[in-house]
Amino acid sequence: MAKVAFLGLGVMGYPMAGHLQAAGHEVTVYNRTAAKAEKWAAEHGGGHAATPREAAAGAEIVFSCVGNDDDLREVCASENGALHGMAEGTLYVDHTTVSAKVTREMAAAAEERGVTFIDAPISGGQAGAENGQLSIMCGGPEAAYECAEAIMSVYAKICRRIGDTGAGQTTKMCNQIAIAGLVQGLSEALNFAEKAGLDGRAVVEVISQGAAGSWQMMNRYETMLDGKFDHGFAVDWMRKDLGICLATGDEIGASLPVTALVDQFYKDVQAMGGNRWDTSALIERLRKLSAS
Template structure:
């Protein structure tokens, strides 16, 4: 559990839909910040567990969770999951009061963000696409970076509440811009991790003390979050934690789809996506994304 302190914000009635490795602690931060929180999860036992642990309430449908909420937060798996909890008779939009805001933290496509923004406006509601960066540790510690797309008014209402689990909550642009910014984030991470894997593998092959090398070069221009947080575990061959290969493959698929639409060239991203496919074929889909090193180690055998 995080020991962080929270900026004073007037208590809001909020809902949180989706209690996975990210949503569960994010909803917890909202409750600890003093907000009235009702949660929904497809597996009801997880909702009940959260309510028992945090003292909030659980609901059997997204619609009932969203009832009377000022802001509805959501964090699910993909476009189809998002539509399933937002739209339809039992979806969140059906239960939200006029003028309420739905803030979606799912890493999804820019197209679905624009689609749901338009649907929300049709129903007198607001929608903000707000994917996050920082991983499970960022969610647990309340230190996520949130990149948003949507209207300024809806963003302005959501930001003070969402800062309960964030260190930065920034409006990037119109609907879909948050998802596009998250794609930039994942493109950059993919290239960094492949470079780090190749560097570690090269150093091991050269007979270097790679823990020492990473300590030294981590004080220079090569420094990155990935080097600081994954370099040592890569050297130790530890990959059973963190952001899974399966999730990264999903995210890179979104990046490549968008690039085909906007004409951007992503040669390195496409190559790293194939490398992650190799790791999936080896049964490593649930390993951390830094497991790119395993593929190189296999090649050298």
Template sequence: MAKVAFIGLGVMGYPMAGHLVKAGHTVTVWNRSADKADKWVAQHKGQKAATPKEAATGAELVMACVGNDDDLRSVTYGDTGLLAGLAKGAIFVDHTTASADVAREIGEKAKANGQGFIDAPVSGGQAGAENGQLTIMCGGDAATYDKVHPVIQAYAKMQNLMGPTGSGQLTKMMNQICIAGLVQGLAEALAFGRASGLDLTKAVEVISKGAAGSWQMDNRHKTMIEGKFDYGFAVDWMRKDLSICLAEARRNGASLPVAALVDQFYAEVQQMGGNRWDTSSLIARLEATKTAKKF
């Protein structure tokens, strides 16, 4: 059992920190909104800290799950940042979906302080976090990963070390590139089936058992058909992730034509007011386009 700090209690971090308590670890949390930290402590009987530094003080492991590169830097650096409280030999595990550059930057800072660092973005959404069934993609050295692996297991169904620092973030970029294409393809198929007069539920029941099957199809087709978009990862966050993917592609020379196109489709969803809709809302854009063509 470990003494752990968890920084960031959003829709992912809140249940992840809870699973650490259930696994028997001693957990101290910090969140930008103190009310949410109070609620978490009341529910899980852990402790709360006034600053990331205070949370990290005395911890063997510090986990963070915040919004973006800037958020990550704000809780990591400075007099009240978590690195200021983290002891030599302790380890920082960052679950934020961020750039590979910031992962390498923090990794170097931690190394200079005698601290360990693993970049470990997650996939599986809010449901995966709540059920302790996340997929975790890790970057760092093997010895450090071996120390954190048993603790991360509290909320993971799959985890692996992908390579040196930054490799976890690069793998998460691959994940988001795949999702962008899958959701757009599913949205187009459902819109096509509806325009053709098919029973969409029956159609998906059949095609989901063949080569077209996917997690997105199994878990999102019903809500997409119903036009309900409150069940997953928000469009704003997906655009943030795709911007990271596209920036990295510009650096490494990879071509991402589909990801770039879908990113623009999500921009149109934002213009429709769908900033907080989940990523399956791409179908709403297609339906709006179809309606507009009638006039």
């Protein structure tokens, strides 16, 4: 069992930290909204701290799961950031989806203090975090990854080191690129079925058993048909992620025409007031277009 800190208690981080505490690790949490950290500690029995630096003091491994590049810089490397509370030889694991650029920046800052940095973005949504069934894609030194993997296993369905620093983030970009096209395709299929007067559930029951089947179809089609979009991974976050994908595509010369198009469709959803709807809300844009 290890003494760990967990920074960021959003819809993903809150249950992930809970899995660590339930597995017997000694967990101290930090959240920008202190009341949420206090609630977590009361619920799970761990500790909470006022700053990332205080949470990280004495920890063998620090995890973070925050919002974006600037949030990571704040909790990791600012004056009150975790790195200033960590001892030499400890490990920092970041689960945030951020740019590979900031990952390399934080890895360099960690190295200056004798801390090893692992980028470990996650996929699986709120349900995956709550059920301990996340897919974790990692980048960083192999020996450090092996140490982290044993602890991350409590909330992982699969955990894999893809390569050196930044490889985890680049793999997460592949994940988001694939999801964007899948959700748009599923939205078009379900909207088409509705406009054709078909029973959407009966349609999915048949086509999901063939080549069209996917995780998105099986886990989102019912709520998409019902117009319910409260699964946790918001459109605002997806646009942030797709922006990282598109910028990286420009840097490495990878063409992403479908991703660029779906990013604009998500912009339309934001204009509809759907900033906090989950990513399957693309179907609402099509319904609006069909009704006009």
